[in-house]
Amino acid sequence: MRAVTTHYARTAGIRATGNSRGRVLGLLLTLCALTALFATATPADAANTEDAADTPTRAAYLADRLRDNPVHVSDQLPREVPRSTAPDFARIAKKTGVPTYVLVLPLQTGADGRQLLGAVHDRLGRDGLYVLFEGPDIAEARAFGVDAPADAAVTVTQYELPYDAGPLLSFERFADVIAQGGEKATARAEAARETHPDDEPAEMYIGPSDRQNQSFITGILLTGVPLSILLPAAYAGRGRPKKPVLRRSVWGAAVLSAAAVTLTATVVFDQTRSSAAEPPTPADLSARVERVAAGLKQDPVYADPESPRVLDARQLDRLHERIRDFRRSDGGGPVYVSLVPQTPESESAGDSGLFAAAVHAKVGGDGVYVVADPADGTIDVYNHGLRLDGNRLSFDVPDSVTLGDSRADEAGDHLLGERLDALMTFLDDTPRTDRPWSEPAPPAAPSATGETSLPPLFSTDFWPGLFVGAFAALLLSSLVAGATWIVRGVRRRRSPVPEPSGSLPLTAPTEPSVSYLRRTAHAELTALTSGFSDPGDRDRAWDHLDAALLLVDGDPGRVRQPGTDASTLVAVIVLARAGRAALAGDPADLCCGINPLHGPAARRHHVRVSAEGNSRRLLPVCGLCGDTAVAEPRGIPGRLLKLPDPSLGNTRFPYYDVTDGPLTAVPQGIARLIDKVRETAGVH
Template sequence: MEAVTSTHVYAGLTRARSSGRGHVLRLLLVLFALTAFFATATPARAATAEPPTQAAYLADRLRENPVYVTDQLPRAVPRSTAADFTRLARRTGVPTYVLVLPGETVRDGKALLGAVHDRLGRDGLYVLVDDHSVTDATAYGVRAPADDAWTAQLYELPYDAGPLLSFERFTEVVALSPEKASARAEAARAAYEDDEPEAMYIGPSDRRNQSFLTGILLTGVPLSILLLAAYGRRVRRRYAGSVRKADRAARRMPPALPVAAVVASAALAAVAVALTATAVFGQTASSGTKPPTPAEMSARAERVAAGLRKDPVYTDPESPRVLDARALDRLHQRIDAFRRSDGGGPVYVALVPQTSESESAGDAELFAAAVHTKVGTDGVYVVADPADGTIDAVSHGLRLDGDRLLFDLPDDITLGDSRADESDDHLLGERLDALMTFLDRTPRTDRSVEGPSPAPAPSPAEDNALPPLFATDFWPGLMVGAFAALLLFAVSAGVTALVLRRRRPATEPFARLPFTAPTEPSASWLRRTAYAELSALAREFTEHGEQPLARDRLDAALLLLDGDPGRARRPGTDPATLVTVIALARAGRAALTGQDTDLCCGVNPLHGAGVRLSHVRVSATGRRLLPVCELCRDTAIADPLGIPPRLLRLPAPSGGGRLPYYDATDGPLTAVPRGIARVVERVRETAGVY
């Protein structure tokens, strides 16, 4: 019994040992398999070192050269300007370290300069410059008026001076003594409060304004010369013909210029305007930036492409870190999984800021296309901006639905949400992980699809070049100039006609009374003038015999006064009646001289004969068809709103204020707009004489 038991026990122990060894072997095999899997799955990550911090990278660059110019601003600060920055830095008299970086990559300039100084371990003047000017400066272990120099360059220079000129002014003040630098800063601040510095350069909108003004002057000045000269010749002929021969010597007028001389003057004026505009508006560029070379324009894309050949995730070393080690590992795992998936492929992620002064002018798709060309491998190219947090993805040569990737990518991925806006890293790790999930779910196509071909960015020369002076708004300016010349001609003609009318000598032998026509005549003036005009008509009618029209008008005027001319001088006579007497008397005297016209100025009957019927503005909103004299006709053409103030206004019947003559009475005076003959008929109807 014991032997049997011993045998069974030995057999059990033997099986147990065999089973234990089997478990150990299987465990070892699993461990070896897992080790081999991870070794083949992520060989690149095992060999890739963690990217340096922003301060560490910049300190290494300053260790190589005390002036570092980024390759991300070729349109504003080409890397070739490093020699100019170095030359200016030597003027300070102290060790000077200069960093030229995009403003979008710097969160706190003072803190960055301090971190770079700690990494570099060298005392000196540390200066930070962006694509516009000097933004920060700090002195470590040396005496340099950094703050005063920064203040002076800020207030002394216009906003468009540029980074190089700003740094030059900065070094100029740093080289001064502390007292002089402080005084310079205070003076600059005080001057800026009163008057900001004028811009050094103009932009495209300013050039369009210059072109518009040039066009106006180029047609307005010569055309004004031609029109005014022609009008002057016409006025001279008419004025000279109206002067009596006995007065011509006293009223001698200057001789008119020959037509050829007028045309030559206009042509010379046009040439002078063109030459002057070319000299005064001679700017050809909107900034003082040196044009970058092709190598400078492609330097950033080549740098990023070289990094992506080693690691599918490239972090810009000039920018703050936005992905920690855990987020980077997670992103690499997702990229590896997508590369091995059906219809997937390589994914390249570039964490690089996109600025308007970069080679792609801030166009992420254009930058992705340039990097794809440099890398030479098809795949999904992702551009994540660590400055503003935007994400753009473009597929080149993979079997992915490119339209969905371009147009259906959620805004939470491309732009982020409120949480991303409030976070320093814009939650890029979380959003890039969501992007990889979106790529996994993107439908595959039967064949590879080429990525979009974005329009090329404008060349730096075109970006800074101004339009030609004789282009853009120059052509509309030509038309406006012609209109302005016509308007000037109309106003000048109206003013000249007014002056000549007042100075014109009388040509009629009977014109011995002064011809006046006030807009708001007084009662005494009306009584005095009515009596004088009626007496003159009676006297001249007696001297020159019968004239039917003069007889009718004299009779009508006397009917208004009940046949007694002396009544015109008596107080109490209706002002409308006196105006009618004056108009009839003047029309009768005109009939005696053979210059009769049935029309009388409907704006003011005291103006005398009318020359034409015209729709004129009698109020701000109303028009009437009235006969107008020459002066009122010219005023209606040149300044329609000038007619209402010229209307004859008589005292209101109820007293207080004045009304237009056709509203102040219902007597014969209201018939003036229909002619003198109608006034005579109304007088007869009123008096009952037929």
């Protein structure tokens, strides 16, 4: 542009030499040239600037929401924090005594909550206390222009409440601490840190499996206790005249015990919900789909304004161009792209197919519906009504497009712009069909209310518990009768009580919670540390203790901290228990490869490790798992220890598939596990 301008200026100057009129004419020609040049050179830049201005940033969008209402609850979390709870947040916010602005958003991995709050404040331009929830947890709080102990309040909430307290109770505690003032709040935060570092508050809610256990126990007691009164009394009165008063008192005691068990169980096991999540309304469950559908009616590419941007202006223009070209192509049609996170807390429970079907129904137009998750970078494609080969779209889209590769994993935007462009190329090459393709109707999402409702106490395992209780009472009465017969026939002899062998238990949960693993690892590691009573113990179990401490950087207290993953906790438990067994003089080199928490292995066995197909592995097995492998091979997959995969949330896989760390060495023996820990820690 500078060269063209100089050219026009020089030309005008030559023509204007010799008189003032020529100089004026030259100046006018130069201005005209510049005007024409800018008019032809800048339309694209101006259009891009306009597009950027029309697309608000995440912070600007959230600031606009808070300008309308000081509490913004995302419509993406109806199963965990419904939008209908916003008035409850507003009511609690008044207790802080300062202007309070609340944002409840989905968890954004890697996002800087503190920076986001600062940006929202700058755009809103209002001083006050800004609080950010990521899901049900308070992630960050900042005070701008007001005196509020935000950091202390967050600390108290994290230490004083269990992880399942829920957002409203957490915010209630947060507001109470803010209202106390800076000095008292700081003192309370320090006290919370000192009181609860290793003493995690008890969980407030139970799960369906816990309710089944409660029902089972109730059934056992309801038949076991009354029959334990009646059967021994009947045996004791055998051969003696039955007195009516005594007979009525025995029956009365049995009936009263049954009534007491029933009443006590209903009072003690009074939980009705498994979560603090409030039941969502139909409006809560449809809000996000309606928002996305309304956006797609205006623009075929909808980027979630609550999520970080993953497409820049150039990539967005390129995608729009590819969509227009595909729509005009032979056999093509509309393409709708939704850049929206898919989480288990959403209305579709994280099912992108269900989400796409709901959006298609709201948009009311056939087309290819693409769901691109800006959080994890996955891309799913669904054909609703276009003449495209549906099988090719369902099964042949390259993994580099749908899942990404190592470059996409490392990139903050997951290279979604590049991968969506590749997807459009794939759609261009997809064979056309004679008839429109329709996606099969996806299964309905789980009931949001049913997910958090516990089954009644007198259901599920209550009925098997009744039979077990009757059997236990019969067994107990038989033992009492046998003991009575022995006392009457011979002199009772006291048998020595066997000392514990140090062997590990043969039963353990197959899907243990992280809190269970933390408590168990801390207890086992503490017991092993305190078990060293003389220097000779170092030769027998020091390697086990040393390896267990390497896993927690030498600090046993770290096993109780949230940062330690499940596979590390299991490795600590296995090493600590093996060390205790060595101290007790009962060392074992092999650990059960089905579930390392079972303890020592008796032998190696080829076992079936998948319920589908015939996949087998040679693993060491404990006695019980070995018997199961022989008598019921298909029962082994159900006994495998399954741990949550950190990259897939709560999805669980066999322990040797969720990690490449030391725990994978368990099938090779305790000695190999110790070596693997040292190799990982760089200790030789």
